[in-house]
Amino acid sequence: MRYEYITGNTAIAKASITAGLKFYAGYPITPTSDIFEYLARELPKRGGHVVQFEDEIASINAAVGASWACAKSMTATSGPGFSLMLETLSLAVITETPLVVAYVMRTGPSTGVPTRSGQYDVLQATYGFHGGLVIPVLAPSTPQEAYDLTVRAFNVSEELRTPVVLLSDAVVAHTYGKVAVRERGEVEVVDRGKPSVSPEAYRPYDPLGGLVPPMACFGEGYNVLVESLTHDERGYYAPRTDIQRRLMWRLYRKVVESSEKLFDYSATHLDGCEHALVSYGSTALSARAAAKLLREEGFRACSVTLRTLFPVYEEGVAGLLKGVEKVFVVENNVGLYFRELRGVLRDKEVVSVPLIDLDMPLPQEVAGVVKKWL
């Protein structure tokens, strides 16, 4: 372990290598290209592959293919590119392909302000693809969290055989911070389960009583079937309600029932807190500073930074905020994640603090909005 002074994007790139990244495919887009460029320099030296494809659609499809060739895979993009990737994200969900998509949010809609920040895509990150299931979404607010959550994203994707979205934003991407950088062996690295039966007995979508099937790769003699159609345990197309139900509920449960394990947050001054400022990503820094301003004015304010946005661990979030009177959801958009939390905290007053700012909202502005409700 050593400390380095690096940006959030560099932290993602470095952490992905530590986590075992072997294949990166991408298409340049601000504010992610420096992840790509760092990996293009460093990953091939460590036996990995970095290839620029003709668009984001090709990039994510190549990453899915590479994952089926046993390589831990990643792509990174921002709003316009993520929109293009959605169809294949859906493919990765139904084919249970481990994959990390680093999504560095910028100002939208459409081309918006490419170099500046926002959190408009927080719901798209998990709900954007067709098929109505949940993709885990981890959101760093600092370079250190970007590092740690990248490792986690790979581990979760391997363990659950699912795509995972690492949801950063333009501020985190290019803010420098002191980061504890770790080597292989200094962090827990999870690899997908492999089949323990003969190729003849192997069924690629049989969870063997659990929720996650062991995964054989191309070239191992298992006659793997990667199937985008609704399929049975063999991977055979099965347009039947019973099979669709079984598949949907298993894909849903394997992610949602991991919500407790995936739950991750940080909090300050929670003891005796009356007014909790809940936030995520770079805006969490504004919220934290705003809570401090409010405390200085005598309010019993605290801040909570959520690092896992999806799946929502309902009991965990509710338990964490049990003692507080009012919950303020601070975010750099029109108030999106607020809707998720309002659904979870039904017996509490939940207030949306939507602040549109091309950078981080100023703590004074956050505190000012919150005070109107106190």
Add this chain to the structure above:
Amino acid sequence: MAVGHPLDPYLRVDRIPTMWCPGCGLGVVLGTLLRAVDRRIREGQLKRENVAFVGGIGCTARMSLYPLFDSAHVAHGRAIPFALGVKIVKPEMKMIVVGGDGDIAAIGGNHVLHALRRNADLLVVMVNNMVYGMTGGQLAPTTPRGLYTTTTPYGNPEKEINMVRLAAALGANYVARGSTTHPQLLEQMFYKALAKRGMAFVEVLSTCPEIFGRHIGFRNPADLYLELRKRVVVKARPSVEESDYSWEKGFVLGEYVDRDEPGYIDVYSEYLSRVLGSGG
């Protein structure tokens, strides 16, 4: 005792019969392809566990479901980048992409363009049945001008795409056009294509009696087959200029390009060895 088919060892026999309509040409494409693979395996030039089939979406793409090999049935148009992702990580794999004219030449157009430019080490089999079969007979970029489709009910006003010309221009090592009306020739093309480094692109004219045939007045599979047979000619070494087709002019079958330039994996490996050679 039931007598098996000689290709049974290469098939997921529990999935037969296929989903294809009676009289569809796709069975001929799969049969010839598997025979060519079988010859290469028996000659020791291919390892069975290293052969994989990838299809996008469409009747043709479903060809990936039946062979007893590693296979993937992915999103419409996206078989090529999926296959290339596998190939880059495991260059020992022989990746066979199967797709319809819509899958490869329309929605997958950007991918095939760049795979051809890269001379990517893939065998791409594009079945030109001149229509969108699976979705019920809409216009394909390959539909000959003037013909009825459900989305050009007054006759296709557009010029047909000639993928042979495109593949030749962008640098594929092997470019051929075969037809289900000439299965021996088609098998020979596949056999040859399987041994190539770089991109091997084989366009296969095939009959879709259920949709294409029905719409243009040849609903009976044999009638459509005979009609197509009338409109194709085989040439020993056709020039790329001869590959342009129309319904009236017909189609020239043959090997248009056969060269041996470095493939993508060659140039990419060379790049990697430069990275490692420079000590990082």
